[in-house]
Amino acid sequence: MDNSPFQKLYDISGKTAVVTGGAGVLCAVMCRALAQAGAKVAVLDLNPDAAEHLAAEIRSTGGEAISVVCNVLDKACIESSAQEVLAKFGHVDILINGAGGNKPQATTNPEQSFFDLPAEALRWVFDLNLMGAILPSQVFGKIMAGQKNGIILNISSMNSFRPLTRIPAYSAAKAGVSNFTQWLAVHMAQEYSPNIRVNAIAPGFFVGEQNRRLLLNDDDSLTPRGQSIISHTPMARFGNPNDLLGTVLWLVSPASAFVTGIVVPVDGGFSAFTGV
DSSP: OOOHHHHHHTOOTTOEEEEETTTSHHHHHHHHHHHHTTOEEEEEESOHHHHHHHHHHHHHTTOEEEEEEOOTTOHHHHHHHHHHHHHHHSOOOEEEEOOOOOOGGGSOBTTBOGGGOOHHHHHHHHIIIIIHHHHHHHHHHHHHHHHTOEEEEEEOOGGGTSOOTTOHHHHHHHHHHHHHHHHHHHHHHHHTOTTEEEEEEEEOOBOOTTTHHHHBOTTSOBOHHHHHHHHTOTTOSOBOGGGGHHHHHHHTSGGGTTOOSOEEEESTTGGGOOOO
């Protein structure tokens, strides 16, 4: 059987993909996958060494990639980054807003009640996750509006559906990301072009450096919080970064040409399980 019509559905060869927070654990895997699928990848990250290390790795395996230092909370910096990408690749087809994260100072614990969480820590988390998606969408979205085509993929979270205990700012910010995804999808399609699509993925529980101490003990056994998550995940495991790739590649390819304004859980069934 000739599979070429189906292969074309997922063809992103020659496209330029910009990934903010590109050197992070999850986004680095996405960058490698995009390059392997034939896209030109711009790794935008605040850490220049990590970004260049990843870009060099991609180039060493035959892919096209550049590293660009970018602070997603500084619009002038984002605009400079966009010009650097355009100078190298000539166009921007895909934006993945991957920058985000939490911090201990914005997390409740027995020694730190919600009432005592410092405003600056809450604001830092909220800004990084929500404004860190809005500002790059303004800059790169404007380029897409001029081209009359493009794809924006935001990274939301299962916290946007049901907030987890202890992380109020992160949960609220990711809920904002999901809402912003829907708003921007409608705005871009109606005001600029129906060929500009905006969607999001909502990863379930993946072990990273920021949440490792909450989920795993020093011997890698589950903490009570980690055990609670696993017991509410029907597939009974944490996610592996590679688990995100199928959904990501679908949403940035022609295969999802009539899909915009959705938030896709990639969570091992967590969102479907009531606990009973």
